[in-house]
Amino acid sequence: MSSLRSRLPEDTGYWDDLAGRITADADPFLQEYHARRGVWWSSLARQCPALVAAALIGATVVVLALGGGPEPARAATSSPVVQAIEPEDALARRFLTAEAPPAVEILLPMMTGYGRTP
Amino acid sequence: MSVVPSPETRLSDRALVKRVRRGQRDAFGALVSRYLRPALAVAWEFTESRDDAEDIVQEAFGRALRGLEGFDEKRPFRPWFFTIVRNVGRNTAAWRSRWGYEPLSEALPARGGDPLSEAERREVQERVDAGLDLLSPMQRTCFRLCDLEGFSGPEVAEMLGLEESTVRVHLHRARRGLRKALQPLRDERGSA
Numbered sequence: 001m002s003s004l005r006s007r008l009p010e011d012t013g014y015w016d017d018l019a020g021r022i023t024a025d026a027d028p029f030l031q032e033y034h035a036r037r038g039v040w041w042s043s044l045a046r047q048c049p050a051l052v053a054a055a056l057i058g059a060t061v062v063v064l065a066l067g068g069g070p071e072p073a074r075a076a077t078s079s080p081v082v083q084a085i086e087p088e089d090a091l092a093r094r095f096l097t098a099e100a101p102p103a104v105e106i107l108l109p110m111m112t113g114y115g116r117t118p
Numbered sequence: 119m120s121v122v123p124s125p126e127t128r129l130s131d132r133a134l135v136k137r138v139r140r141g142q143r144d145a146f147g148a149l150v151s152r153y154l155r156p157a158l159a160v161a162w163e164f165t166e167s168r169d170d171a172e173d174i175v176q177e178a179f180g181r182a183l184r185g186l187e188g189f190d191e192k193r194p195f196r197p198w199f200f201t202i203v204r205n206v207g208r209n210t211a212a213w214r215s216r217w218g219y220e221p222l223s224e225a226l227p228a229r230g231g232d233p234l235s236e237a238e239r240r241e242v243q244e245r246v247d248a249g250l251d252l253l254s255p256m257q258r259t260c261f262r263l264c265d266l267e268g269f270s271g272p273e274v275a276e277m278l279g280l281e282e283s284t285v286r287v288h289l290h291r292a293r294r295g296l297r298k299a300l301q302p303l304r305d306e307r308g309s310a
Contacts, residue, residue, distance in 0.1 A: 037140050
């Protein structure tokens with residue numbers, strides 16, 4: 001106890017020095033924080049690994065559902081077997097290669113010659 | 119406390135904490151500047167030596183920085199930080215008393231002038247010191263932080279982790295006790 005006066009220094013230089021010392025002392029930790037910045041998910045993974053695992057599984061499922069699966073129609077038409085048996089006539093080709101069934105109006109004109117003679 | 123204010127000084131504690139967690143040195147510097155003075159005032163309540171108080175503050179800032187990783191950003195920084203300062207202060211005080219460590223007493227600044235006024239000044243100071251010693255530690259702390267260091271009641275409440283009303287009560291009792299202790303001195307002066 002010294003007197004009824006403030007003990008805190010008024011000198012700005014004193015506070016600057018002290019602040020500088022404290023900040024310099026903190027540098028290794030600040031660098032560590034900075035280094036971890038790029039891998040934000042690593043701390044998340046450390047804290048709740050189950051959540052991260054579920055998110056990864058979910059992302060995989062979404063990717064497979066959106067574009068990973070084969071397209072049956074195209075795969076069938078481009079396979080060598082189908083190409084080998086692909087008939088010469090336009091009507092059969094239409095059935096084999098189209099993604100959707102051809103409309104009747106398109107098919108009717110092509111059917112000349114297919115009809116059975118009574 | 120830097121003379122040239124950086125842009126960080128205008129940021130809220132929460133924004134600064136976010137930046138510190140990203141490793142920004144300037145943000146940490148701004149937090150240090152903001153809380154250095156009150157932190158030293160609190161730390162000094164646990165020790166008689168300024169060097170020890172500085173060590174307490176430095177350790178408290180270090181602990182706060184390390185603790186920021188798990189700190190909930192929604193919580194206010196200020197009370198959390200002052201809790202750390204007080205904990206470090208208490209630990210330091212306990213360590214000092216356990217090991218019988220006696221800090222070098224800080225000599226009063228020598229003042230020029232005639233020997234009579236110097237003796238008079240010493241006598242007044244002894245009476246003041248005796249008056250302060252009669253107060254409870256918390257009364258003394260509240261009195262010193264409010265009346266001598268100039269912190270407001272709400273600020274001191276946050277620094278000490280007390281209710282504002284509690285600080286007011288301690289302050290009132292401290293002032294009354296000190297007035298009572300110094301009354302004989304005032305009477306002597308009045309009659310002289």
